[in-house]
Amino acid sequence: xxxxxxxxxxxxxxxxxxxxxxxxxxxxxxxxxxxxxxxxxxxxxxxxxxxxxxxxxxxxxxxxxxxxxxxxxxxxxxxxxxxxxxxxxxxxxxxxxxxxxxxxxxxxxxxxxxxxxxxxxxxxxxxxxxxxxxxxxxxxxxxxxxxxxxxxxxxxxxxxxxxxxxxxxxxxxxxxxxxxxxxxxxxxxxxxxxxxxxxxxxxxxxxxxxxxxxxxxxxxxxxxxxxxxxxxxxxxxxxxxxxxxxxxxxxxxxxxxxxxxxxxxxxxxxxxxxxxxxxxxxxxxxxxxxxxxxxxxxxxxxxxxxxxxxxxxxxxxxxxxxxxxxxxxxxxxxxxxxxxxxxxxxxxxxxxxxxxxxxxxxxxxxxxxxxxxxxxxxxxxxxxxxxxxxxxxxxxxxxxxxxxxxxxxxxxxxxxxxxxxxxxxxxxxxxxxxxxxxxxxxxxxxxxxxxxxxxxxx
Numbered sequence: 001x002x003x004x005x006x007x008x009x010x011x012x013x014x015x016x017x018x019x020x021x022x023x024x025x026x027x028x029x030x031x032x033x034x035x036x037x038x039x040x041x042x043x044x045x046x047x048x049x050x051x052x053x054x055x056x057x058x059x060x061x062x063x064x065x066x067x068x069x070x071x072x073x074x075x076x077x078x079x080x081x082x083x084x085x086x087x088x089x090x091x092x093x094x095x096x097x098x099x100x101x102x103x104x105x106x107x108x109x110x111x112x113x114x115x116x117x118x119x120x121x122x123x124x125x126x127x128x129x130x131x132x133x134x135x136x137x138x139x140x141x142x143x144x145x146x147x148x149x150x151x152x153x154x155x156x157x158x159x160x161x162x163x164x165x166x167x168x169x170x171x172x173x174x175x176x177x178x179x180x181x182x183x184x185x186x187x188x189x190x191x192x193x194x195x196x197x198x199x200x201x202x203x204x205x206x207x208x209x210x211x212x213x214x215x216x217x218x219x220x221x222x223x224x225x226x227x228x229x230x231x232x233x234x235x236x237x238x239x240x241x242x243x244x245x246x247x248x249x250x251x252x253x254x255x256x257x258x259x260x261x262x263x264x265x266x267x268x269x270x271x272x273x274x275x276x277x278x279x280x281x282x283x284x285x286x287x288x289x290x291x292x293x294x295x296x297x298x299x300x301x302x303x304x305x306x307x308x309x310x311x312x313x314x315x316x317x318x319x320x321x322x323x324x325x326x327x328x329x330x331x332x333x334x335x336x337x338x339x340x341x342x343x344x345x346x347x348x349x350x351x352x353x354x355x356x357x358x359x360x361x362x363x364x365x366x367x368x369x370x371x372x373x374x375x376x377x378x379x380x381x382x383x384x385x386x387x388x389x390x391x392x393x394x395x396x397x398x399x400x401x402x403x404x405x406x407x408x409x410x411x412x413x414x415x416x417x418x419x420x421x422x423x424x425x426x427x428x429x430x431x432x433x434x435x436x437x438x439x440x441x442x443x444x445x446x447x448x449x450x451x452x453x454x455x456x457x458x
Contacts, residue, residue, distance in 0.1 A: 013148070013149040013150040013151065013161075013174040013177040013178055013219075013223075014147050014148065014149060014262075014263075014266060015146070015147050015148070015149045015170075015246075015248070016147055016248060016251060016262075016263065017149075017177075017220065017263075017266050063092060063093070063094065064167075067094070067167045068092075070167060070172065071092060071175060074172060074175050074176050074179065074226070074230075075179050077176070077226060077229070077230045078176050078179045078180060078183070078222065078226060079183070081222055081225050081226055081229065082180055082183055082222050082282060083282050084183040084184070084186075084187045084286075085183075085187075086182065086183060086186055087186045087187075088157065088186060089157070090157050090158060090159055090182055091156070091157065091158040091159070092158070092159045092160075092161075093158065093159070093160050093161075094160075094161055094162075094163040094167070094171075095160050095161065095162050095163065096162075096163065097145070097162065100144075100145055100148060100160075100162050101141070101145040103160070104140075104141055104144045104145055104148070105141060107153075108140075108144060109137060109140060109141060109144075112137065112140070114137060117135070117136040117137045119329065119374065120136055121133075121134050121135075121136050122374075122381050123330070123372055123381060123383065126381055126383055126428070126443055127342060127383070128342065128346040128347065128348070128351060128409060129255060129257045129258075129341065129342065129345070129346060129347060130255055130347055131255070131347045131348075134255070139250075139254070142250045143250050143251060143254065143262075145250075146248060146249075146250040146251065147248065147250075147251060147262075148162065149161070149162055149170065149171075149174040150162055150171075150174040150175065150177070150178045151178065152178045152181040152182055152185070154181075154185045154190050154191070157182075159175070159178050159179065159182065160178075161174055161175050161178065162174075168234070168235070168238040169231070169232075169234065169235035169236065169237070169238030169239040169242070170238060170239060170242050172231075172235055173223060173226070173227055173231075173235070173239065176222070176223050176226040176227070177219045177220065177222075177223040178219075180218060180219035180222045180223065181215065181219055184215060184218065184219070184289070187286075187289075188289040188290075190215075193289075194211055194289065194292060196208065196211045196212070196215075202332075203332075204294075204332070204333065205332050205333065205335075206294065206295045206296060206310060206332075206333040206335040207292070207294045207295070209264070209265070209295075209296050209299070209335065209337065210292060210293035210294050210295055210296060210298055210299055211292050211293065212265045212269070213264065213265040213268055213269030213272055213293065213296075213299040214269060214272065214273065214285075214288055214289070214292060214293055214299075215265070215269075216265035216266050216269045216270075217265065217266070217268070217269025217270045217271070217272050217273035217274075217299075218269075218273050218285055220266050220269065220270040220273075221270050221273050221274060221277060224270075255347050256345040256346070256347065256349075256352075257341045257342075257345040257346070257347070260341060260345050261337075261341065264296075264299075264337060268296075268299050268300060268337075269299060271302070272293070272298075272299045272300075272302050272305070273285055273288075275302035275303075276288055276302070288305075288306075291306050293305050293306070294306075294309055294310065295309070295310050295333075295335055295336070296335045296336050296337035296338070297310065297335065297336040297337075297365060299337075300336060300337065300363075301363075310333065310335075310366070310367040310368075311366045311367030311388045312367060312369075313367055313368055313369040313386050313387070313388060313438075314369070315331070315369050315371055315384065315386060315457070316456060316457070316458070318371065318373060318382075318384065318453055318456055319373070320456075321452045321453060321455070321456040322373055322375075322382065322449060322452060322453070323452075325375045325376065325377040325378065326373050326374070326375050326382075327373065327374060327375075327376070328371060328372070328373050329372050329373065329374045330370075330371070330372040331369065331370075331371050331372075332369070332370060333367070333368055333369060333370070334368050334370050334385060334387075335365070335368070336362050336363065336365040337362075339361075339362040339365050339368075339387070340358050340359055340361075340362035342405075343357075343358035343361060343362065343401060343402070343405050344357075344358035344359070346409070348409075350408060350409075351405065351408040351409035352408070353401055353404055353405050353408070357401055357404075358401065360397060360401075361397050361398045361400075361401035361402070362398070363394070364389045364390050364391065364393070364394020364395065364397060364398060365387065365389060365390075365394075365398075366387075366388040366389045366390045366394070367387070367388045368385055368386060368387040368388065369385070369386060370383065370384065370385035370386075371383070371384045371385075380445045380446075380449075381445070382442070382443065382444040382445070382449055382450075382453065383441075383442070383443040383444075384440070384441070384442050384443075384453055384457070385440070385441045386438055386439070386440050386441075386457070387438060387439045387440075387441075388437065388438050389438075389439075392436070395434070395436075395437075395438075395439070398439065399434045399439060402432055402439070402441075403421055403432070406421055406423050406430065406432060407423075409423075409425075410423035410424070410425040410428070410430060411423065411425060419433060419434050419435060420432070420433050420434075427445055428443055428444075428445065429442075429443070429444050429445070429446065429447050429450045430442070430443045431443075431450055431454065433454075440457060442454060
Protein backbone atom coordinates (compact mmCIF):
# COMPACT_ATOMS: atom_id res chain seq x y z
CA UNK A 1 0.00 0.00 0.00
CA UNK A 2 1.52 3.27 -1.07
CA UNK A 3 1.46 5.27 2.13
CA UNK A 4 4.71 6.76 0.83
CA UNK A 5 2.90 9.27 -1.37
CA UNK A 6 3.73 11.59 1.53
CA UNK A 7 7.36 10.63 1.18
CA UNK A 8 7.42 11.33 -2.57
CA UNK A 9 6.57 14.92 -1.68
CA UNK A 10 9.45 14.91 0.80
CA UNK A 11 10.25 18.60 0.68
CA UNK A 12 7.72 20.20 -1.62
CA UNK A 13 5.86 23.45 -1.57
CA UNK A 14 2.26 22.74 -2.58
CA UNK A 15 0.07 25.19 -4.49
CA UNK A 16 -2.98 24.24 -2.44
CA UNK A 17 -0.97 25.19 0.65
CA UNK A 18 -0.74 28.77 -0.61
CA UNK A 19 -4.53 28.91 -0.83
CA UNK A 20 -4.84 27.68 2.76
CA UNK A 21 -2.22 30.14 3.95
CA UNK A 22 -4.07 32.96 2.19
CA UNK A 23 -7.00 32.32 4.48
CA UNK A 24 -4.66 32.09 7.47
CA UNK A 25 -3.08 35.41 6.57
CA UNK A 26 -6.43 37.15 6.27
CA UNK A 27 -7.53 35.76 9.62
CA UNK A 28 -4.22 36.34 11.38
CA UNK A 29 -3.28 39.83 10.22
CA UNK A 30 -6.18 41.10 8.14
CA UNK A 31 -6.09 43.04 4.90
CA UNK A 32 -6.04 46.32 6.79
CA UNK A 33 -2.38 46.08 7.64
CA UNK A 34 -1.61 46.43 3.96
CA UNK A 35 -4.18 49.09 3.25
CA UNK A 36 -2.46 51.57 5.55
CA UNK A 37 0.76 51.18 3.57
CA UNK A 38 1.56 52.97 0.31
CA UNK A 39 0.13 51.20 -2.70
CA UNK A 40 3.52 51.05 -4.37
CA UNK A 41 5.34 49.58 -1.37
CA UNK A 42 7.99 47.10 -2.53
CA UNK A 43 10.32 46.97 0.48
CA UNK A 44 9.92 44.34 3.22
CA UNK A 45 7.84 45.47 6.18
CA UNK A 46 10.42 44.26 8.73
CA UNK A 47 13.45 46.17 9.98
CA UNK A 48 15.19 43.11 11.49
CA UNK A 49 18.94 43.02 10.63
CA UNK A 50 19.74 40.64 7.78
CA UNK A 51 22.92 38.60 7.36
CA UNK A 52 25.01 39.91 4.47
CA UNK A 53 26.71 38.81 2.38
CA UNK A 54 25.23 35.35 1.92
CA UNK A 55 28.08 33.18 0.61
CA UNK A 56 26.06 29.96 0.37
CA UNK A 57 23.84 30.86 -2.60
CA UNK A 58 24.76 29.88 -6.13
CA UNK A 59 22.54 30.15 -9.17
CA UNK A 60 22.13 28.64 -12.56
CA UNK A 61 23.57 30.65 -15.43
CA UNK A 62 20.11 31.28 -16.89
CA UNK A 63 18.66 32.79 -13.70
CA UNK A 64 17.76 36.46 -14.12
CA UNK A 65 19.85 38.68 -11.86
CA UNK A 66 16.83 40.53 -10.46
CA UNK A 67 15.24 37.22 -9.46
CA UNK A 68 18.52 35.99 -7.98
CA UNK A 69 18.68 39.17 -5.90
CA UNK A 70 15.17 38.56 -4.59
CA UNK A 71 16.10 34.97 -3.77
CA UNK A 72 19.17 36.13 -1.86
CA UNK A 73 17.07 38.55 0.14
CA UNK A 74 14.44 35.92 0.96
CA UNK A 75 17.18 33.53 2.05
CA UNK A 76 18.59 36.16 4.39
CA UNK A 77 15.14 36.84 5.82
CA UNK A 78 14.43 33.14 6.38
CA UNK A 79 17.80 32.69 8.09
CA UNK A 80 16.89 35.45 10.55
CA UNK A 81 13.41 34.06 11.19
CA UNK A 82 14.40 30.41 11.49
CA UNK A 83 17.66 30.97 13.35
CA UNK A 84 19.62 28.37 11.39
CA UNK A 85 22.76 29.15 9.39
CA UNK A 86 23.48 27.58 5.99
CA UNK A 87 26.62 25.50 5.68
CA UNK A 88 27.05 24.94 1.95
CA UNK A 89 26.07 26.29 -1.43
CA UNK A 90 22.92 25.29 -3.28
CA UNK A 91 21.84 25.63 -6.89
CA UNK A 92 18.56 27.26 -7.85
CA UNK A 93 16.35 26.96 -10.88
CA UNK A 94 12.99 28.16 -12.12
CA UNK A 95 10.84 25.57 -13.85
CA UNK A 96 8.05 25.88 -16.39
CA UNK A 97 4.99 23.70 -16.01
CA UNK A 98 6.29 21.37 -18.72
CA UNK A 99 9.67 21.06 -17.01
CA UNK A 100 7.96 20.26 -13.72
CA UNK A 101 5.93 17.50 -15.35
CA UNK A 102 9.11 16.05 -16.86
CA UNK A 103 10.80 16.11 -13.45
CA UNK A 104 7.78 14.45 -11.83
CA UNK A 105 8.03 11.57 -14.30
CA UNK A 106 11.83 11.28 -14.30
CA UNK A 107 12.56 11.99 -10.63
CA UNK A 108 9.55 11.53 -8.33
CA UNK A 109 7.99 8.55 -10.09
CA UNK A 110 10.98 6.96 -11.84
CA UNK A 111 11.24 4.08 -9.34
CA UNK A 112 7.49 3.65 -8.93
CA UNK A 113 6.84 0.86 -11.41
CA UNK A 114 3.48 -0.03 -12.97
CA UNK A 115 3.66 -3.28 -10.98
CA UNK A 116 4.10 -1.31 -7.73
CA UNK A 117 1.18 0.91 -8.65
CA UNK A 118 -1.09 -2.01 -9.51
CA UNK A 119 -0.25 -3.75 -6.23
CA UNK A 120 -0.91 -0.58 -4.23
CA UNK A 121 -4.18 0.02 -6.07
CA UNK A 122 -5.39 -3.52 -5.30
CA UNK A 123 -4.64 -3.17 -1.58
CA UNK A 124 -6.11 0.33 -1.35
CA UNK A 125 -9.24 -0.91 -3.08
CA UNK A 126 -9.43 -3.85 -0.67
CA UNK A 127 -9.28 -1.31 2.17
CA UNK A 128 -12.09 0.70 0.59
CA UNK A 129 -9.92 3.75 -0.15
CA UNK A 130 -9.66 3.52 -3.95
CA UNK A 131 -12.25 2.56 -6.56
CA UNK A 132 -11.44 -0.54 -8.64
CA UNK A 133 -8.97 -0.15 -11.48
CA UNK A 134 -7.58 3.18 -10.29
CA UNK A 135 -4.44 4.24 -12.25
CA UNK A 136 -2.07 5.54 -9.56
CA UNK A 137 0.87 6.37 -11.85
CA UNK A 138 -1.24 8.52 -14.14
CA UNK A 139 -2.99 10.16 -11.22
CA UNK A 140 0.21 10.98 -9.30
CA UNK A 141 1.71 12.43 -12.47
CA UNK A 142 -1.27 14.73 -12.98
CA UNK A 143 -1.64 15.64 -9.29
CA UNK A 144 2.00 16.54 -8.72
CA UNK A 145 2.15 18.45 -11.99
CA UNK A 146 -0.84 20.47 -10.80
CA UNK A 147 0.06 20.92 -7.15
CA UNK A 148 3.84 21.21 -6.76
CA UNK A 149 4.83 24.86 -6.48
CA UNK A 150 8.49 24.09 -5.80
CA UNK A 151 10.73 21.53 -4.20
CA UNK A 152 14.14 20.98 -2.65
CA UNK A 153 16.28 18.08 -3.86
CA UNK A 154 18.44 17.15 -0.89
CA UNK A 155 20.64 14.79 -2.89
CA UNK A 156 21.45 17.40 -5.54
CA UNK A 157 21.43 20.29 -3.03
CA UNK A 158 19.17 22.16 -5.45
CA UNK A 159 16.00 24.22 -5.17
CA UNK A 160 13.33 24.44 -7.86
CA UNK A 161 10.45 26.89 -8.05
CA UNK A 162 7.66 26.63 -10.62
CA UNK A 163 7.31 30.06 -12.18
CA UNK A 164 4.09 31.63 -13.38
CA UNK A 165 4.06 34.75 -15.49
CA UNK A 166 6.51 36.41 -13.07
CA UNK A 167 8.45 35.83 -9.87
CA UNK A 168 5.63 37.25 -7.80
CA UNK A 169 4.04 36.68 -4.41
CA UNK A 170 3.26 32.98 -4.99
CA UNK A 171 6.80 32.20 -6.09
CA UNK A 172 8.38 34.29 -3.33
CA UNK A 173 6.26 32.59 -0.67
CA UNK A 174 7.13 29.16 -2.09
CA UNK A 175 10.82 30.06 -2.14
CA UNK A 176 10.69 30.98 1.55
CA UNK A 177 9.13 27.57 2.28
CA UNK A 178 11.70 25.66 0.25
CA UNK A 179 14.66 27.50 1.73
CA UNK A 180 13.56 26.38 5.19
CA UNK A 181 14.10 22.83 3.90
CA UNK A 182 17.64 23.72 2.90
CA UNK A 183 18.38 24.98 6.40
CA UNK A 184 16.70 21.95 8.02
CA UNK A 185 18.69 19.50 5.93
CA UNK A 186 22.01 21.24 6.46
CA UNK A 187 21.42 21.55 10.21
CA UNK A 188 19.89 18.15 10.96
CA UNK A 189 20.70 15.96 7.90
CA UNK A 190 17.54 14.33 6.58
CA UNK A 191 19.19 11.06 5.58
CA UNK A 192 22.20 10.63 7.87
CA UNK A 193 20.75 12.28 10.95
CA UNK A 194 16.98 11.75 10.81
CA UNK A 195 17.18 8.45 8.88
CA UNK A 196 14.47 9.82 6.63
CA UNK A 197 14.90 7.89 3.40
CA UNK A 198 13.10 5.36 1.24
CA UNK A 199 14.47 2.30 3.03
CA UNK A 200 13.55 3.50 6.52
CA UNK A 201 10.17 4.82 5.38
CA UNK A 202 9.24 1.47 3.87
CA UNK A 203 10.19 -0.25 7.12
CA UNK A 204 8.24 2.16 9.36
CA UNK A 205 5.81 4.44 7.54
CA UNK A 206 4.44 5.83 10.81
CA UNK A 207 7.81 7.21 11.85
CA UNK A 208 8.25 8.51 8.31
CA UNK A 209 4.91 10.33 8.49
CA UNK A 210 5.84 11.86 11.83
CA UNK A 211 9.16 13.17 10.53
CA UNK A 212 7.62 14.59 7.37
CA UNK A 213 4.97 16.37 9.40
CA UNK A 214 7.74 17.93 11.52
CA UNK A 215 9.70 18.99 8.42
CA UNK A 216 6.74 20.38 6.49
CA UNK A 217 5.04 21.84 9.56
CA UNK A 218 8.21 23.75 10.39
CA UNK A 219 8.52 25.05 6.81
CA UNK A 220 4.83 25.99 6.68
CA UNK A 221 4.97 27.86 9.99
CA UNK A 222 8.10 29.74 8.91
CA UNK A 223 6.61 30.48 5.49
CA UNK A 224 3.63 32.10 7.17
CA UNK A 225 5.89 34.03 9.54
CA UNK A 226 7.93 35.19 6.55
CA UNK A 227 4.78 36.44 4.88
CA UNK A 228 3.67 38.28 8.00
CA UNK A 229 7.10 39.79 8.63
CA UNK A 230 8.59 40.49 5.19
CA UNK A 231 5.94 40.41 2.48
CA UNK A 232 5.19 43.44 0.37
CA UNK A 233 1.97 45.01 -0.76
CA UNK A 234 2.57 43.44 -4.16
CA UNK A 235 3.05 39.99 -2.60
CA UNK A 236 -0.27 40.31 -0.87
CA UNK A 237 -2.06 41.47 -4.01
CA UNK A 238 -0.48 38.66 -6.08
CA UNK A 239 -1.51 35.97 -3.63
CA UNK A 240 -5.04 37.25 -3.10
CA UNK A 241 -5.51 37.46 -6.87
CA UNK A 242 -4.24 33.90 -7.12
CA UNK A 243 -6.63 32.80 -4.38
CA UNK A 244 -9.62 34.39 -6.12
CA UNK A 245 -8.97 32.53 -9.39
CA UNK A 246 -7.45 29.30 -8.07
CA UNK A 247 -8.71 26.01 -9.52
CA UNK A 248 -7.43 22.48 -8.88
CA UNK A 249 -9.42 20.02 -11.01
CA UNK A 250 -7.08 17.06 -10.42
CA UNK A 251 -7.03 17.47 -6.65
CA UNK A 252 -10.78 18.10 -6.59
CA UNK A 253 -11.39 14.77 -8.34
CA UNK A 254 -8.95 12.84 -6.15
CA UNK A 255 -10.26 10.02 -3.93
CA UNK A 256 -11.46 11.43 -0.64
CA UNK A 257 -8.78 9.80 1.52
CA UNK A 258 -6.03 11.06 -0.80
CA UNK A 259 -7.19 14.66 -0.52
CA UNK A 260 -6.96 14.37 3.26
CA UNK A 261 -3.63 12.56 3.26
CA UNK A 262 -2.05 14.92 0.74
CA UNK A 263 -2.38 17.84 3.15
CA UNK A 264 -1.60 15.94 6.37
CA UNK A 265 2.07 16.97 6.77
CA UNK A 266 1.26 20.62 6.07
CA UNK A 267 -1.94 21.16 8.05
CA UNK A 268 -1.46 18.70 10.92
CA UNK A 269 2.28 19.25 10.83
CA UNK A 270 1.87 23.01 11.23
CA UNK A 271 -0.44 22.49 14.20
CA UNK A 272 2.10 20.16 15.81
CA UNK A 273 4.99 22.57 15.24
CA UNK A 274 2.91 25.53 16.44
CA UNK A 275 2.34 23.61 19.68
CA UNK A 276 6.12 23.30 20.11
CA UNK A 277 6.73 26.92 19.13
CA UNK A 278 4.18 28.22 21.64
CA UNK A 279 6.03 26.42 24.41
CA UNK A 280 9.63 27.15 23.49
CA UNK A 281 10.00 28.94 20.17
CA UNK A 282 12.28 27.57 17.49
CA UNK A 283 14.55 26.11 20.19
CA UNK A 284 11.80 23.63 21.04
CA UNK A 285 11.35 22.81 17.34
CA UNK A 286 15.10 22.23 16.95
CA UNK A 287 15.06 19.82 19.88
CA UNK A 288 12.32 17.83 18.11
CA UNK A 289 14.80 17.06 15.31
CA UNK A 290 16.97 15.25 17.87
CA UNK A 291 13.98 13.28 19.20
CA UNK A 292 11.68 13.01 16.19
CA UNK A 293 7.95 12.22 16.40
CA UNK A 294 7.48 8.53 15.68
CA UNK A 295 3.78 8.31 14.87
CA UNK A 296 0.86 10.18 13.39
CA UNK A 297 -0.68 9.89 16.86
CA UNK A 298 2.00 12.21 18.24
CA UNK A 299 1.38 14.67 15.39
CA UNK A 300 -2.39 14.67 15.90
CA UNK A 301 -2.01 14.95 19.69
CA UNK A 302 1.12 17.03 20.39
CA UNK A 303 0.56 16.61 24.12
CA UNK A 304 1.44 12.92 23.64
CA UNK A 305 4.85 13.77 22.18
CA UNK A 306 7.45 12.46 22.85
CA UNK A 307 6.43 9.99 25.56
CA UNK A 308 3.44 8.11 24.13
CA UNK A 309 5.09 5.70 21.70
CA UNK A 310 3.25 3.06 19.64
CA UNK A 311 2.86 -0.38 21.18
CA UNK A 312 4.56 -3.13 19.19
CA UNK A 313 2.47 -5.92 17.70
CA UNK A 314 4.19 -9.12 16.58
CA UNK A 315 2.54 -11.23 13.87
CA UNK A 316 3.77 -14.58 12.52
CA UNK A 317 4.68 -15.46 8.97
CA UNK A 318 1.49 -16.70 7.29
CA UNK A 319 3.06 -18.16 4.13
CA UNK A 320 2.79 -21.81 5.19
CA UNK A 321 -0.80 -21.35 6.33
CA UNK A 322 -1.80 -19.82 3.01
CA UNK A 323 -0.05 -22.45 0.89
CA UNK A 324 1.97 -22.40 -2.37
CA UNK A 325 2.24 -19.19 -4.36
CA UNK A 326 1.59 -16.82 -1.48
CA UNK A 327 4.16 -14.18 -0.57
CA UNK A 328 4.25 -11.47 2.07
CA UNK A 329 4.50 -8.17 0.18
CA UNK A 330 4.04 -5.72 3.04
CA UNK A 331 4.37 -5.60 6.83
CA UNK A 332 3.91 -2.20 8.42
CA UNK A 333 1.92 -0.01 10.81
CA UNK A 334 -1.41 1.60 9.88
CA UNK A 335 -1.35 4.23 12.65
CA UNK A 336 -4.02 6.51 14.04
CA UNK A 337 -4.26 8.72 10.94
CA UNK A 338 -4.90 5.90 8.47
CA UNK A 339 -7.21 4.18 10.94
CA UNK A 340 -9.28 7.37 10.84
CA UNK A 341 -9.07 7.60 7.04
CA UNK A 342 -10.26 4.01 6.65
CA UNK A 343 -13.35 4.71 8.72
CA UNK A 344 -14.27 8.18 7.47
CA UNK A 345 -12.87 8.68 3.99
CA UNK A 346 -13.55 5.63 1.85
CA UNK A 347 -14.01 6.10 -1.87
CA UNK A 348 -17.75 5.45 -1.59
CA UNK A 349 -19.64 7.96 0.59
CA UNK A 350 -22.14 5.24 1.51
CA UNK A 351 -19.69 3.48 3.80
CA UNK A 352 -18.09 6.50 5.45
CA UNK A 353 -18.54 6.72 9.19
CA UNK A 354 -19.27 10.33 10.36
CA UNK A 355 -15.97 12.17 10.76
CA UNK A 356 -16.26 12.97 14.45
CA UNK A 357 -17.24 9.41 15.27
CA UNK A 358 -14.32 8.05 13.26
CA UNK A 359 -11.94 10.54 14.86
CA UNK A 360 -13.08 9.55 18.36
CA UNK A 361 -12.68 5.85 17.53
CA UNK A 362 -9.19 6.27 16.08
CA UNK A 363 -8.01 8.52 18.91
CA UNK A 364 -7.67 5.59 21.30
CA UNK A 365 -5.24 3.80 18.94
CA UNK A 366 -2.23 2.39 20.76
CA UNK A 367 -0.40 0.35 18.12
CA UNK A 368 -0.89 -2.12 15.28
CA UNK A 369 0.74 -4.25 12.64
CA UNK A 370 -0.78 -5.11 9.28
CA UNK A 371 0.26 -7.72 6.74
CA UNK A 372 -0.44 -8.02 3.01
CA UNK A 373 0.00 -11.34 1.19
CA UNK A 374 -0.38 -11.79 -2.54
CA UNK A 375 -0.55 -14.74 -4.87
CA UNK A 376 0.86 -13.90 -8.29
CA UNK A 377 -0.56 -17.08 -9.81
CA UNK A 378 -4.16 -16.34 -8.84
CA UNK A 379 -3.94 -12.50 -8.49
CA UNK A 380 -5.47 -12.83 -5.00
CA UNK A 381 -4.73 -10.64 -2.00
CA UNK A 382 -5.26 -11.10 1.73
CA UNK A 383 -4.99 -8.50 4.46
CA UNK A 384 -4.51 -8.95 8.20
CA UNK A 385 -4.31 -6.28 10.92
CA UNK A 386 -4.09 -6.60 14.69
CA UNK A 387 -4.63 -3.39 16.68
CA UNK A 388 -4.13 -2.40 20.31
CA UNK A 389 -5.76 0.50 22.15
CA UNK A 390 -4.88 2.76 25.05
CA UNK A 391 -7.76 1.72 27.35
CA UNK A 392 -10.61 -0.77 27.47
CA UNK A 393 -13.01 2.10 26.82
CA UNK A 394 -11.01 3.07 23.71
CA UNK A 395 -11.13 -0.53 22.52
CA UNK A 396 -14.88 -0.74 23.00
CA UNK A 397 -15.45 2.52 21.14
CA UNK A 398 -13.36 1.36 18.18
CA UNK A 399 -15.13 -2.01 18.08
CA UNK A 400 -18.53 -0.34 17.97
CA UNK A 401 -17.46 2.08 15.24
CA UNK A 402 -15.80 -0.59 13.12
CA UNK A 403 -18.93 -2.73 13.22
CA UNK A 404 -20.91 0.26 11.97
CA UNK A 405 -18.32 0.70 9.20
CA UNK A 406 -18.58 -2.97 8.26
CA UNK A 407 -22.36 -2.85 8.10
CA UNK A 408 -22.26 0.27 5.94
CA UNK A 409 -19.71 -1.23 3.57
CA UNK A 410 -20.78 -4.87 3.31
CA UNK A 411 -24.35 -4.90 4.61
CA UNK A 412 -25.79 -7.17 7.28
CA UNK A 413 -23.15 -9.59 8.58
CA UNK A 414 -23.38 -13.22 7.53
CA UNK A 415 -22.56 -14.10 11.12
CA UNK A 416 -22.26 -11.99 14.26
CA UNK A 417 -21.63 -12.73 17.91
CA UNK A 418 -20.43 -10.58 20.79
CA UNK A 419 -16.79 -10.90 19.74
CA UNK A 420 -16.99 -11.62 16.00
CA UNK A 421 -18.52 -10.18 12.85
CA UNK A 422 -18.26 -11.80 9.42
CA UNK A 423 -19.30 -10.01 6.25
CA UNK A 424 -19.26 -11.36 2.71
CA UNK A 425 -19.74 -9.22 -0.38
CA UNK A 426 -18.20 -8.74 -3.84
CA UNK A 427 -15.75 -11.60 -3.45
CA UNK A 428 -14.46 -10.46 -0.06
CA UNK A 429 -14.77 -12.30 3.23
CA UNK A 430 -14.16 -9.79 6.01
CA UNK A 431 -13.81 -11.08 9.58
CA UNK A 432 -13.51 -8.74 12.57
CA UNK A 433 -12.62 -10.23 15.96
CA UNK A 434 -12.36 -8.42 19.28
CA UNK A 435 -11.20 -9.66 22.66
CA UNK A 436 -10.32 -7.93 25.92
CA UNK A 437 -7.02 -6.53 24.60
CA UNK A 438 -7.05 -6.25 20.82
CA UNK A 439 -8.91 -6.40 17.54
CA UNK A 440 -8.10 -8.53 14.52
CA UNK A 441 -9.29 -7.75 11.00
CA UNK A 442 -8.87 -10.34 8.24
CA UNK A 443 -9.90 -9.95 4.60
CA UNK A 444 -9.55 -12.81 2.14
CA UNK A 445 -11.08 -13.84 -1.19
CA UNK A 446 -12.02 -17.31 0.09
CA UNK A 447 -13.34 -18.69 3.34
CA UNK A 448 -10.72 -21.45 3.53
CA UNK A 449 -7.93 -18.86 3.37
CA UNK A 450 -9.60 -16.78 6.06
CA UNK A 451 -9.92 -19.80 8.36
CA UNK A 452 -6.28 -20.79 7.79
CA UNK A 453 -5.13 -17.30 8.73
CA UNK A 454 -7.32 -17.26 11.82
CA UNK A 455 -5.97 -20.57 13.08
CA UNK A 456 -2.37 -19.40 12.62
CA UNK A 457 -2.70 -16.13 14.47
CA UNK A 458 -1.97 -16.23 18.22
